[in-house]
Amino acid sequence: MKQILVATDFSQYEKRAFDRAVLLATEHRTALEVLHVITPASIDALCNFLPDSRQVVEEKLTNSVYAQLHYFIDRVESERPITILPRVKIAEVEDGILNSAESCDSDLIILGSHGEHFAHEMFVGTTAENVLVRGKRPILIVKRNASVPYSKIGVLVDFSERSDTAIRKACELSQNAMICLLHAFQIPNHEQLRKLGVTDEKIKHYRSEFYDQATKEIAKLSVERKDDLISRVVEMGYPPTMIQKWTEKLNFDLIVMGKHGERLSSVIRHAVHNSTCDIMIVE
Incomplete structure (x- = not known):
């Protein structure tokens, strides 16, 4: 295994996925990319409340997300001998995940399970199911806290x-x-x-x-x-x-x-x- 991609939305469920990704990257001494996908709909919603142009809103939001990703990454890299790269994509979530996995040639995609809500999402054809259906690479769904x-x-x-x-x-x-x-x-x-x-x-x-x-x-x-x-x-x-x-x-x-x-x-x-x-x- 040479490359792992973990998707995060900064929720507690995705924190489990991030922790598992770090453990696996450490175990395999492999590169790790941490991805957050910004959807066009979320940008549209912000544009309705902010006076800035769409381009400025995109830049502000992207910079904010990168800052959050670096917060997670810096904490881990100071404790573990692994390289973690942040990645931000503007796309529909499943497209962002799958396209990122292709572009970085990921050997494994890691997603978090959203507890009681995840089951509902799975059966109405949203992000996780679309990634599972369309994905050609191994996909790990993390449900438990990852410490070992x-x-x-x-x-x-x-x-x-x-x-x-x-x-x-x-x-x-x-x-x-x-x-x-x-x-x-x-x-x-x-x-x-x-x-x-x-x-x-x-x-x-x-x-x-x-x-x-x-x-x-x-x-x-x-x-x-x-x-x-x-x-x-x-x-x-x-x-x-x-x-x-x-x-x-x-x-x-x-x-x-x-x-x-x-x-x-x-x-x-x-x-x-x-x-x-x-x-x-x-x-």
Whole structure:
């Protein structure tokens, strides 16, 4: 990892994202850019109250934002051996984030989760969802306060190519964390089988077959870790529910998931909405 981009709006939620970005940049000894996006709408609103021209308002606002960014940066750079660059863009927020990630060739985009309001934002198609949908680079959504490096990472796998990518990115993100591969399987039409008279014994047999097959597949997945830092879990259940269960039971700091193209699966949406730990989405 050579470049990290973290977006901030100076809220307490984005402070978590900034702190996590600093930890990762320190761990990887990589460059860090801190981005704030000024929207045209916010400039319009200020122009309605100020006598200055639009250009002057833009300059004043940009200078003010740079001053705030330097306040955060100077505090950190005095304590840690990393280089942090401020960046201010005037654009729609998701455009500013994605274009900045492209221009600085960022290996990771970090966003903050806005607590109870974030779930609402995710489902009405605003900033975070647009970045997740359109983004081609790994995106880390920070939900917890960040004070120590990740120590236990769960990687959701479905045995497709994106599973290999998710595993690789999880290993790259944290060199020393334990990696746990997670797979939830379901018996197709489970309840319908019962209604059609299939015995519980037969359903149990199907479940055993699905479990055995998934166990064989998950064992084939390669993880660049020492054996004592790798674990694998296979269970029957609805994937979103299982993610919550595993997070609480196994105490993950981070869940990593793969996405396919410009589409967010219901599993990803549910995880981003409900998970209590950080989430990283990779393509």
